[in-house]
Amino acid sequence: MATLLIVLLVLGVAVAWLEARHRLRPASPLQLSANDWHVEPQEQGGLKVTGSFSIHNPHQRMEVMVPEFDVKPVLIGKCDLTSMKVSTSIRPEHPDEEARDDGYWAAYIVKGRKTTTVKVAISIADAEGTAVLESVDTLWADVHWINYGPFGRLQRRQGVVFPLRRPAVPTRDQANIRPGDQCGVLPIRTHLLGPLDDTVDVLRTYAGHLVQPGDVLTIGETPVAVMQGRYKHPSMVDPSWLSRLLCRAFHPTSSLATACGLQTLIDQVGPTRVLLAWVLGLAMKLVGSPGGFYRLAGEQARLIDDITGTTPPYDQTIVLGPQEPQALCEAATAALGVDVAIVDVNDLGRVKVLASSRGCDHALLHRALKPNPAGNANERTPLVLVRPA
Known part of the structure; x- marks a missing residue:
């Protein structure tokens, strides 16, 4: 009996030590979010992307310094982009300091329960005179910044997608619904999704005019997660x-x-x-x-x-996987009037329905999605409309 108690005590101490080490690891409370981004055409086919990042400190007392903040834009397209010229300007707009115009990032202290803002402008031009939108469809703003405080010095990196153009939304007459196993399927192309998007709005924009009673609209679990910033x-x-x-x-x-x-x-x-x-x-x-x-x-x-x-x-x-997928499906169903499901599908025929609105026909989804009509490459068709035969 004594031996068992000693073993249990040792295990308890080991678990407590493991949890303590995990919870006391260095971490910064600062949160970064993107706001109010816009794409504006410029002369000779160029583009200017402007917006802001908010840095919020939810901690009640801790003060955290940001000694470095930089944005490195990455262009994404389907052709050679070496002729593109990209320039970036960063303007801190702190609530308690005058804004700088020289582009220098002065170390700043984000106090507890406070927020500061960083204005960013990214100009894109083609040295050969070609319109930027003919070559580039997405901008990835890769933010590199330092957090400095009681936890030490942490190097942080966070990227945000900004679509520069969006695919044409097909009409009902243009929708080419493929025949499936006792059903029809329609993969729906979208822009590259990210934290600036709302899942229900995306479903409504690209598929709201296509659905009819009895349809099931599915979306991949990974696109939902990235829209949630996960x-x-x-x-x-x-x-x-x-x-x-x-x-x-x-x-x-x-x-x-x-x-x-x-x-x-x-x-x-x-x-x-x-x-x-x-x-x-x-x-x-x-x-x-x-x-x-x-x-x-x-x-x-x-x-x-x-x-x-x-x-x-x-x-x-x-x-990561998405948060509260069931509630999201119910909200989407209420907005669109058809069943909605969040799914995980691969090329091996594996279909997992992560969440769905009440009454959704899971057998129909498994038949329709087993061939993986959305694909696992760069098709950018995260939505699939499933229609019973």
Whole structure:
């Protein structure tokens, strides 16, 4: 009995130590968000993209310094972009300091419960005189900034997508619905989605005029997650010894087979749950019951996409699963008048309905989506309209 108590005590202390180390790891409270971005045409086919970033400190007392802030624009298109000339100007507009016009970023303190703003202008021109929109469809604003405070000096990186042009929305007459297994399917092309988009608005804009009673409108779980801002660059993930050790046991194609991928899950559910799921999952696998880890570690364990797992530029980031998918489906159904589902589909015929509105026909979705009509490459068709035969 005494031996058992000692073992339990040791395990309790070990778990407490593990959780304490996790919760006391360096972290900055600062939050970055993009606001009010616009694209304006310029002379000779150029473009000017303007907008702002807000830096908010939700902490009640902690003061955090931002000694560096830089925006590095990345152009995305389908041809050679080496002739493009890009210039960026940054203008801090702090609430308690005069704005600078010289482009210099002076170190600034964001006090507790305060917000500051950074105005950004990005000019794009083609040295050969070609209209920019003929070559470029998306701008990725890659923000590199430093947070400095009681937690140390943290280098942070966060990118935001800005569509420079949007695909034409097909009319009902132009919609080419493909025949499927007792149904019809229509992949719907959109612009490259990001945090400036709202899921219900995207569904309404690109498919609201196409749906009819009985249809089911689906959207991929990854596009929903990126619209919710649930992605981060691996440089912002600090792998612990636990993630470095446990990740080696996963299949090389798993998004949890890297230290940063597994650490992302640990940051979501905690190290104790991941460790217990790993130990128990391994035991279950040894007795012929695979997949135990993913069942025990929670839904996010299956939904995390490590780098290379999504379309550019999100292929450089780790993408989580969406938040509150069920509530989102219900809101979309109320707005559009048809069933809506958030799905995870791959080229191997695997169809997982992550969430759907009440009464949605899941058997219909599995038949329709098994051939993966949306594709897994760079088709940019995150929406699929499913129509019963």
